[in-house]
Amino acid sequence: MTNTRLLQVERDTFESYLPALAKALSARPLAELESRNSDALALFKQHDGPALIFPVELGGLGASALDATRVYRALGALSPSLGAGTTMHQLSVAALLTHARAAGSEADLELYRGVAAGRLLLSSGFSEGQPGGTVFKPTVLARPVEGGYLVTGRKQPCSLARSMDLLTASVAEDRGDRARRGVIVIPADSPGISVEPFWDNPILAAAESDAVVLTDVFVPENLLLWSDEADPDGQFEQHGYIWFGLLISATYLGAASAVVERLLLSGKADAATYTVAACELEASMAALEGIACAFDAGDRSTELSARMLFCREALKGALHRAVIAAMDGLGGISFIKNPEVTYLASAVHAAGFHPPSKRATADTLLNYHATGVFGMS
Incomplete structure (x- = not known):
């Protein structure tokens, strides 16, 4: 193209x-x-x-x-x-x-x-995108044994499930009142790790978002990082959250841009229709770039995390409007003859399915502007 x-x-x-x-x-x-x-x-x-x-x-x-x-x-x-x-x-x-x-x-x-x-690929067994004190909510349990821990649980979906070289995942220590949160970094071929089918939809199937199951996987002490001790305020997790928000938003913005570009190249683009679609894209990108520039300049504030969440929520609607306008401009024959457009439109819709939920996002953002406290309820 x-x-x-x-x-x-x-x-x-x-x-x-x-x-x-x-x-x-x-x-x-x-x-x-x-x-x-x-x-x-x-x-x-x-x-x-x-x-x-x-x-x-x-x-x-x-x-x-x-x-x-x-x-x-x-x-x-x-x-x-x-x-x-x-x-x-x-x-x-x-x-x-x-x-x-x-x-x-x-x-x-x-x-x-x-x-x-080694250009190794790390999967991310986290509950991604939940800002505040519960970022990367543990999905598996770690039980202390001699020399390390036995880890049991499952993460579904877990992207890169079949191509990962290393598995990273959030864990909770299985020790009653003394439970801690941590992160494991272990080889994907460790005994006790298996992958099961989970993602049935052909849309985004190449992301390999299947189920990763851990059954008494031994993790040496040096491959388990205790977040509660090293990062009691969740600052390291906030760092990851900003990166996640920027890149996942940019990915879906790119998919929507591919639809709008097809309108531009079709020769059918009415100037008004095209401008409506392109404005949604470029305004969204400007917002992401603003957050990225602030982050690169050293901003690690809760204000920036809140801006990231506001941007992600606004972007969902903007991309939907851009894709609808572009598809309307391309017309029914394009819908019939060009499955790439409908595929990309469906992929863009998935932007709304990443955590946190719409309700949790709304509650968080309302509470932040009302009280100045930023965190998931």
């Missing part, structure tokens, strides 16, 4: 960091990239995608939040499954690196240097 000005900045940024990946994905049909048997994740690993936000000193590409947001808009336009699935990898990287730098040891940094060098 011929490119337009609509996504030029984002495509240029994508190609500056991941030129081989951009070329490989652009050469594949959307249906192939989005299929259940897609090799999109293999291409992502092969062409340096896992290293995107790792700092250069650890062997990564060192993308800023602003640049990564632009990369993920371009990525979402090519393969929304790949964008959504690998956002979970970036969430894990961001949270773990923040912990390692602030409270970890040199051994922790060496571990992540090895992850970056």
